[in-house]
Amino acid sequence: MKKNVNKKNFKSGFAAIIGMPNVGKSTLLNAIAGQKIAIISDKPQTTRNKILAIYSTDEEQIIFTDTPGIHDPHNKLDEYMVNVANESMGDTDVLIFVVDASRRIQDMERKIARNISKAGVPCILVLNKVDLMRKEELLPIIADYSSMHEFESIVPISAKSGDGVEILLHDIEDYLEEGPEFYDSDMVTDQPEKQIAAEIIREKLLWLLDKEVPHGIAIEVTKMQEKAKITNIYATIYCEKTSHKGIIIGKNGDMLKKVGTMARADIEKMLDKKVYLELWVKVKTDWRNSDFLIKNFGYANE
Numbered sequence: 001m002k003k004n005v006n007k008k009n010f011k012s013g014f015a016a017i018i019g020m021p022n023v024g025k026s027t028l029l030n031a032i033a034g035q036k037i038a039i040i041s042d043k044p045q046t047t048r049n050k051i052l053a054i055y056s057t058d059e060e061q062i063i064f065t066d067t068p069g070i071h072d073p074h075n076k077l078d079e080y081m082v083n084v085a086n087e088s089m090g091d092t093d094v095l096i097f098v099v100d101a102s103r104r105i106q107d108m109e110r111k112i113a114r115n116i117s118k119a120g121v122p123c124i125l126v127l128n129k130v131d132l133m134r135k136e137e138l139l140p141i142i143a144d145y146s147s148m149h150e151f152e153s154i155v156p157i158s159a160k161s162g163d164g165v166e167i168l169l170h171d172i173e174d175y176l177e178e179g180p181e182f183y184d185s186d187m188v189t190d191q192p193e194k195q196i197a198a199e200i201i202r203e204k205l206l207w208l209l210d211k212e213v214p215h216g217i218a219i220e221v222t223k224m225q226e227k228a229k230i231t232n233i234y235a236t237i238y239c240e241k242t243s244h245k246g247i248i249i250g251k252n253g254d255m256l257k258k259v260g261t262m263a264r265a266d267i268e269k270m271l272d273k274k275v276y277l278e279l280w281v282k283v284k285t286d287w288r289n290s291d292f293l294i295k296n297f298g299y300a301n302e
Contacts, residue, residue, distance in 0.1 A: 113148035216240035
């Protein structure tokens with residue numbers, strides 16, 4: 001991380017993206033960054049940690065954080081994820097509250113709106129997935145959300161196509177102040193490549209596996225060897241049950257091979273070079289309720 005002396009008239013600030021699971025927070029973050037830095041899937045609780053994206057121009061720098069979806073926790077990992085999201089509310093210049101406008105407003109979203117009011121931080125409401133609905137359907141939704149909290153602005157977007165993202169960035173500018181360039185202008189995230197590689201592997205498992213199996217998975221990249229023309233990556237997939245291990249490996253190892261092939265393609269795009277990826281599967285029973293293992297897998301505060 002770099003803290004420069006202030007450039008003349010340069011503005012910077014922090015924006016935390018909050019909301020329920022599966023509303024498109026990570027898709028929005030990737031759209032802002034212009035590349036994939038957060039994994040996406042249709043499974044709840046895809047994002048487990050606070051993920052940072054850096055948006056820089058010659059005049060400004062906005063540091064965005066994508067937080068885990070706010071939900072009712074069922075284990076210690078869930079509790080950690082919700083704490084990460086809630087803590088972000090008070091540690092930012094502006095909140096970006098993302099909702100899925102194409103579905104009915106959830107009770108949890110009303111609760112989040114009440115917590116925003118308590119936090120006393122400026123908040124922009126983002127109505128995502130408006131490409132899935134008619135314009136006239138937006139009016140009652142806007143009226144309902146407006147009755148919950150006095151939002152600074154309400155921005156309809158499609159994070160998937162990028163429509164409305166420029167308008168959102170323009171609105172966020174109002175909450176930036178003269179300040180330093182916190183990160184080099186060519187940086188788009190502070191995540192190490194090792195961590196992004198682990199998340200890419202987990203994303204493919206989320207895409208390919210059904211039911212409860214993906215939620216009990218953690219990835220540890222045990223070794224990452226950079227060579228001139230190739231990067232060797234060795235990773236372990238941890239699951240909670242022996243039966244899940246069999247599902248992840250698949251018949252004749254077919255599922256594990258599929259995961260490896262898909263993950264390798266994305267990691268090669270990220271690194272812009274050839275990748276050798278070796279995957280292993282191990283069982284760690286009920287790791288999501290183990291303080292030690294949660295911390296070991298990188299899902300706990302220091």
